[in-house]
Amino acid sequence: MPAQSDYVSGTITLTNGEIDFTGAGTGWLLAKFKEGDTIIDITGATEFMGVVATIDANGAGTLTKPWEGPDLVDVAYRMRYQPDGARVSAQARNLIELLGNGNLQAVAGLSGSANRVLMFTGPGTMTTVPKAELVSGVAYDVQVDLLADRAAYNGQAEGFSVLVSNVGDGRAAVYAKASATSGDWSDPAYVTGPAITLDITEVDEVPYGTAPDVTLTPVAGGYNLAFEIPRGMLIEPGTTTTLAPGLPAAVTFVPVTGGYRLDLAIPAGEGFSAEGDYSAGTAYAKGDVVQRLGSSWIAKEATTGNAPPVLPTTSNTWWQLVAAKGTDGTGTGDVVGPASATDGRLAAADGTSGKLIKYLTAAQATATLNAVVGDSGSGGTKGLVPAPAAGDAAASKFLKADGTWVSVPAVIDEDTFASDSATRPPSQQSAKAYIDSRRHLGEPVALSGSGHTFTGIPSWAKRVRINFTGTSLTGTAQIFIRLGSSSGTENTGYTGSVLQITGSSVSSVGHSAGFQVTVGSAASATFEGLITFDLISAALNRWTANGNVGTTFDARVNITTGYKSISGVLDRVQILQNASDTFDSGQVNISWE
Numbered sequence: 001m002p003a004q005s006d007y008v009s010g011t012i013t014l015t016n017g018e019i020d021f022t023g024a025g026t027g028w029l030l031a032k033f034k035e036g037d038t039i040i041d042i043t044g045a046t047e048f049m050g051v052v053a054t055i056d057a058n059g060a061g062t063l064t065k066p067w068e069g070p071d072l073v074d075v076a077y078r079m080r081y082q083p084d085g086a087r088v089s090a091q092a093r094n095l096i097e098l099l100g101n102g103n104l105q106a107v108a109g110l111s112g113s114a115n116r117v118l119m120f121t122g123p124g125t126m127t128t129v130p131k132a133e134l135v136s137g138v139a140y141d142v143q144v145d146l147l148a149d150r151a152a153y154n155g156q157a158e159g160f161s162v163l164v165s166n167v168g169d170g171r172a173a174v175y176a177k178a179s180a181t182s183g184d185w186s187d188p189a190y191v192t193g194p195a196i197t198l199d200i201t202e203v204d205e206v207p208y209g210t211a212p213d214v215t216l217t218p219v220a221g222g223y224n225l226a227f228e229i230p231r232g233m234l235i236e237p238g239t240t241t242t243l244a245p246g247l248p249a250a251v252t253f254v255p256v257t258g259g260y261r262l263d264l265a266i267p268a269g270e271g272f273s274a275e276g277d278y279s280a281g282t283a284y285a286k287g288d289v290v291q292r293l294g295s296s297w298i299a300k301e302a303t304t305g306n307a308p309p310v311l312p313t314t315s316n317t318w319w320q321l322v323a324a325k326g327t328d329g330t331g332t333g334d335v336v337g338p339a340s341a342t343d344g345r346l347a348a349a350d351g352t353s354g355k356l357i358k359y360l361t362a363a364q365a366t367a368t369l370n371a372v373v374g375d376s377g378s379g380g381t382k383g384l385v386p387a388p389a390a391g392d393a394a395a396s397k398f399l400k401a402d403g404t405w406v407s408v409p410a411v412i413d414e415d416t417f418a419s420d421s422a423t424r425p426p427s428q429q430s431a432k433a434y435i436d437s438r439r440h441l442g443e444p445v446a447l448s449g450s451g452h453t454f455t456g457i458p459s460w461a462k463r464v465r466i467n468f469t470g471t472s473l474t475g476t477a478q479i480f481i482r483l484g485s486s487s488g489t490e491n492t493g494y495t496g497s498v499l500q501i502t503g504s505s506v507s508s509v510g511h512s513a514g515f516q517v518t519v520g521s522a523a524s525a526t527f528e529g530l531i532t533f534d535l536i537s538a539a540l541n542r543w544t545a546n547g548n549v550g551t552t553f554d555a556r557v558n559i560t561t562g563y564k565s566i567s568g569v570l571d572r573v574q575i576l577q578n579a580s581d582t583f584d585s586g587q588v589n590i591s592w593e
Contacts (some may be wrong), residue, residue, distance in 0.1 A: 006165075007031050007081075010059075011074040012042065014050070021050070021067070023059040024074055030058060030504075040143055041078040045069035047141075052079075053115075064115075080165070109436045115350045123239035140174050140323060146285075150175060154183040158312070159295075159324030163191070174322045178314050186314045189298040189322040190287075202226040210367060212260050214251045223249050230259075238263035280305050294325030344432060437514060443592040447471055447583035451576035453489065454590045461592040464533040466573060468517075468549060469529045471586030477579035478521065480514035481531060485568030495563015496545065502554060514576070515545045517560045525553035531560060534572075541566045 010025030021039075023237075040116040041051040046071035055061040116128040126326060140163040144150055147167050153160060161176040173188035201224045211227040213236070229235060238254060250265040265545055275282070278290040278297070290301045290308070296307040297319040308319040337347065337357040346365045350358035360368065365482075397405040426434075438460065445452055457464060466481060473479070482489040494511035500519040509519050517531055531548030536544050542565040550557040 007033070008076070008077040012039065012072070012077040013074055014042070014045075014072045016069065016071050017066045017565050019063045019066050020302045021051065021061055021063060025059075027058045028055045028061060028176065029077070031079075031439040033061075033081070033417050035064075036082040038080045038082065039077055040080055041076075042069070042072065043077065044072050045074040046143075049143075123241065136464075150185070153177075153402065161323040164188075170568055176314065176321050179312070179319075184319050189320050191298075191556065199223070200225045200227070204228050205231050206233060214253075216249055218248070225251070230550055235259055241265045243267040278307060280307065280403040289322060296322040298322050298402075300359060321482045439591075439593045442589055444469070444587040444589045447575070447586050447588055450497040450587060451574065451583060453572055455572040457571045457573070457590075457592055459571070461570065462535045462572070464573060464590065464592045466531045466545075466547075466575065467589045467591075468527050468529050468531075468534075469587045469589075471588065472525065472584055473521065473523065473577055473581045474584050475523050475579060475581035476521055477577040478516055479518045479549070480576050481525065481545070482514040482574040482576065483533070483564055483566050483570055484572045484574065485541075485566055486571055488532050490564075491567055493566075494562060494564050496560070499561075500556055500558040501559070511562050512580070514574075515560055515562055515564070516578075517520055517547070517549045518551075518558050520556075522553055525551045527551050529558070533570075535570070537565075538565070541569060544572065 005029075009027065010023050012021060012023050012026070019483040021405060033052060033055045035053055037052045039052065042048060042050075047065075048581070050063045050067060053062045053064045060522060066425070094523065110128060112128065138331045139286050140161040141156075143163040143165065144152075144163075145165050147164050150162050150164055153162055156177050158177050158179050163174050163175055165172050167188060167190075171190050173190045175188055176186045178184045178186050180294045199219075199222070199538065203442050204227065206228045207230065210230045211226070212230055216224040217326045236259065238252075239271045241264070243249075243265050247267045249267060252263040252265070254263060255263040273285070275290050278292040283304045284290070284302065286299055286301050290297055290299075292308050293310070295308075295311060300315075300318055300320055303318040306316075308321075309316045311321075311324060314324075323554065335357060337419065338359060342359060346360045346368070347357045348364075348368065350356040401408055442454070442459075445454075468479075471479070473535050482491060484490055491513045494514055497508045497510045498516045498519055499506065499508045507519065509516055515531070517529070518527060519529070527549050528551075529547060531545060531547035531549070533543045533545055536542050542563055544561075544563045546561050548557055548559050577583070
């Protein structure tokens with residue numbers, strides 16, 4: 001299957017130390033992301049990546065391990081489909097499942113447990129292995145999409161590594177700077193292989209008694225299969241064998257009573273396997289990745305007892321450098337300091353690299369402190385906090401940055417801030433009372449009859465929210481919201497629309513006599529949601545509407561947007577329906593601020 005494009009819709013929220021992540025404006029379930037797909041290029045944490053364990057909803061999922069990066073809220077990201085070179089295409093998989101070659105029986109005989117993955121051990125036999133053994137990756141400094149994008153890092157220091165998502169043939173590879181010379185890159189260390197696709201392009205019926213045949217035609221990324229099946233012959237499933245990467249796929253017809261058995265041989269995709277620290281006694285296969293002396297290496301072919309070379313050499317017959325260990329005290333590595341510590345001594349930068357520190361002598365420490373503590377102030381000593389003058393302590397004065405002691409202005413204790421003082425701060429009590437007076441949350445109102453009108457909205461309100469809970473009508477009418485002033489509610493001039501999403505179906509209806517918040521309901525449906533109104537122009541009394549109302553009756557979601565300019569200052573909101581139905585259950589609540 002050709003590699004799919006990265007998914008970048010919406011934003012993502014991740015919390016350090018947690019495996020759960022959420023999205024806003026995302027459709028991860030619809031996009032069919034699953035375990036093993038990766039989250040990369042995360043704004044604010046581009047050096048980190050996450051591996052998907054589960055996708056639980058269009059905007060929720062879990063990672064295979066707790067997020068190691070910083071807390072991030074609603075940031076841009078990329079979600080990348082895992083190149084599936086070890087799996088055949090959907091068409092071949094459907095064919096094998098339809099033929100029922102015994103693999104399902106092998107799965108049924110296993111007892112599953114958390115974080116373990118199925119693996120074939122032979123034809124029609126399977127076991128499970130820990131998921132953690134399959135999702136380990138290699139380290140790199142930066143990721144780019146195409147090989148041409150690597151040129152932006154030609155001037156980096158030796159050992160700087162770049163992960164290229166597509167080197168031109170669908171594979172991903174890591175390149176490392178072999179030296180500080182511009183453009184001096186190592187050979188590619190491939191971390192994925194191109195997907196192998198099996199497409200059934202033709203199935204022909206031939207006369208009874210003719211031997212069955214299949215023609216495999218190599219195409220870019222896999223093979224096309226053309227079958228010839230004898231009329232009336234039985235074709236039963238056989239074995240499925242996984243070949244070494246790079247070998248051609250094969251189909252074998254084995255005669256059985258009444259027909260033939262179909263055996264498949266499918267090549268595995270090329271990839272890598274993280275094997276930890278190099279050991280001379282371990283047998284390594286092509287694609288195994290090891291660490292040695294702080295650098296990462298990938299096996300170019302199967303080998304035992306042949307160690308990776310020592311830098312600056314970046315490859316030998318058996319190994320290719322993936323990522324080189326940084327040089328102490330340079331680049332983006334750790335800060336390097338003295339070999340031993342002395343209790344109580346001050347440390348400071350050594351040179352201008354930002355990666356070396358040294359201990360200060362007594363004279364250097366004194367000069368440094370004198371440079372940062374300021375002058376002596378009034379009655380104090382240089383390098384120390386200035387002493388207060390007579391009466392300062394009794395007057396409860398505070399020290400200013402210029403070394404003088406000053407009194408704190410008296411606070412204002414009034415709930416309305418009517419005095420509008422430019423110099424006196426408010427008390428905590430008066431500040432809280434003022435803020436509380438600018439927020440309102442009403443009591444829930446049970447909906448009945450034709451609807452309900454909320455009045456008494458203050459003129460200073462800039463945002464109004466309407467919450468629906470368990471709202472239901474006796475029929476199939478639609479729910480509307482109207483705005484109004486002291487002159488009454490208004491039934492014209494509503495601009496915008498309501499968008500309804502039901503499964504993969506999307507429809508919309510424009511507003512007319514009010515903000516419409518539901519489309520095509522049923523008498524048994526109940527609605528929950530929130531509609532928010534924001535004042536965007538006080539001069540025009542123009543309010544925007546934005547929110548969602550959904551129902552679990554048929555999993556539909558109604559998204560309402562639009563605006564309305566009313567004839568006066570907003571002081572009321574009406575909830576109603578557009579037919580002769582009545583509200584028979586549910587509550588509605590209003591809040592403003």
